[in-house]
Amino acid sequence: MRNTNYLRALNYLSQFNTRTMNRTNGLHHQIMQELLDLFSIRPHDFKLVQITGSCGKGSTAHFISSILSKHSYNHGLFTGPHLNHYEERFICNGEMIEQDEFSAIVLEVEKKLSGYHYEQEVGHMHVMIVIALLFFQRKGIDLIIFENGVGGKADPSNIFDPIIAVLTEITLDHSHLLGSTIEEIIIDKSCIIKDSTKYVICGMNNVQARNYLLKIEAHDPAAFLFFNRDYVNLIKQADETGSTFHFKSEHLLLENIDLSLIGTHQVQNASNALAVIEAFIRLGYEFNEYMIHSALKSVHIPCRMEILEKNGVKFLFDGAHNILEMKTLKKNIDLLGLPISTVILSISSNKDIARMLQAIEIANATYIVTPHPFLERNISRREIEEAFQTFETNNYMYNLNLEDTIKSIYENTKGNTFILVTGSLYLVGYVKSILFPD
CATH class of the missing domain: 3.90.190.20 (Mur ligase, C-terminal domain)
Known part of the structure; x- marks a missing residue:
């Protein structure tokens, strides 16, 4: 039986389902920063792996989180959308937020937003980000795997400064917000790359998107890792039970990686996740080959084939x-x-x-x-x-x-x-x- 506070929280969140975010003159970014100030959240207290792209963001995020969990690295995972329950979006060390904690945070957000001068301009993603960061902050988590909503600049989260920026496969999507060409879309999404970003994972096959990122690489101090240049895979088998593939990057040479997720596209998503692990290794983190294999095989994401x-x-x-x-x-x-x-x-x-x-x-x-x-x-x-x-x-x-x-x-x-x-x-x-x- 759902408790009263949980039902109140769901009822409060339902109003945001019909709102259209106001992005005029960057208002969505201004509101995001003001909300973080309102709740005493400092984004610079977190180390962020920020993921944007048109396809595969959620799967890539889950693969990364599974590997970190297997190695007992404390971290938070934020994804969206959810399937059935909002709590699915907020995960700490592999464990979903408890219903009571979720309800308490949402009702706290409702109370504080009631006097906020832009309350009617607050969008669904604004609220999701506030809930996530409050949850992670209170759990003492500083490393976050963060799946963007729409685009990069178009998303409220573009006020973040990720240590690792991940761009998954790019295609024409959300053109009314991001632009009608691949170049316009990658320009928007690549805005997640900031001065403080150490590594940029370029995980797409799309030639136009890659060419644009190659131009950025030429003058950006961050290290860029491109799919099929700096890390590669070789698919050995794919059927209704999943896929098996090999992976190679500078510090990783993994053979016969088994995925339970169905579809060869998941091999690309898992490879992008492994490129993030390559970046973590360069940052001083340590990983075990056997545990990486186990972590990737254990990933099950509902409603992905x-x-x-x-x-x-x-x-x-x-x-x-x-x-x-x-x-x-x-x-x-x-x-x-x-x-x-x-x-x-x-x-x-x-x-x-x-x-x-x-x-x-x-x-x-x-x-x-x-x-x-x-x-x-x-x-x-x-x-x-x-x-x-x-x-x-x-x-x-x-x-x-x-x-x-x-x-x-x-x-x-x-x-x-x-x-x-x-x-x-x-x-x-x-x-x-x-x-x-x-």
């Missing part, structure tokens, strides 16, 4: 939410030969809906599109119908009563086929909670 079965019906849950991630998901579905009969998805506003659908086009599948859980990111039924006119199937529906529809699909699915749920981690977590309650 997660396959579950219930009474003979198979489900594939994946939080892909941009065109590149959809293409990667489809590539892995084809590689593994998974027969998808139904696709349940939600697409956020300001996305190229038609190209998102084309990226996940599966012959003879039925598509069920549902509104986005965040109202500010919702798209209309008309937009969905227009997008499907460019698609080669009319076998789709726009559904508002998702819970009943999910149960109906589940009860009527027969044979060796999969139901794919994708497009938004919020949606994926919601559907999973209906079918596989805690």
Whole structure:
């Protein structure tokens, strides 16, 4: 039974789901700094590994955290979005924040913000960052693995000075905020690189993004580590059980690393995490090869190509939410030969809906599109119908009563086929909670 304070905390946070962050003249950064001052949080008290990018941020963060936990390095992990519970975002040494502590911090935030002059301009990410830093501060944690929200400069966290800046794979995403070209997007995201940054992990294949970062490297004092230049991997095997690969950097030579996470893209994410470990080694940290292997194999992240079965019906849950991630998901579905009969998805506003659908086009599948859980990111039924006119199937529906529809699909699915749920981690977590309650 959820306690009263927890319900109050959830009710308070719900108001931020419909707010649009005001980034005019850097107001979101001003507000972030003022909030930290209000709560007596000094960001310079923390050593930050700050992660931005279009794809793979969360997985990379979890891989890093698992390795640090295995070696008993005290640290905090902040990620987002959550699947079912806000507490999933705030982890200290591998342990999620307790419900009572979470509730107390949220209600403290509510009380202090009630008199703040920009209270109505405070966004969802502002509040998440305050909760995270208060939690880590009170746990005596100074090393934080921090997953950015949208972009670099576009994110409130751009007031941070990370010791290690990580840029994962880059693609066109959130173009309404970051820009309509790869160069505009990487310019925004690369703003996490500060004067105090010691190492920059450039973990993408995108040529335009790499070229821009190479220009920065030429005059930046930080050491830049590029994927497929300063660290490399070799995939040996990939199937429904995960992947096996080799990894090499200056101080690491690891063979036959096993991942339980499905999809070859996770090898790139794990390699980026290992590049961070390479940076830690150069900073004086010590790591054991066996423990690194064990840590990476143990990582399980719900709803990242997660396959579950219930009474003979198979489900594939994946939080892909941009065109590149959809293409990667489809590539892995084809590689593994998974027969998808139904696709349940939600697409956020300001996305190229038609190209998102084309990226996940599966012959003879039925598509069920549902509104986005965040109202500010919702798209209309008309937009969905227009997008499907460019698609080669009319076998789709726009559904508002998702819970009943999910149960109906589940009860009527027969044979060796999969139901794919994708497009938004919020949606994926919601559907999973209906079918596989805690």
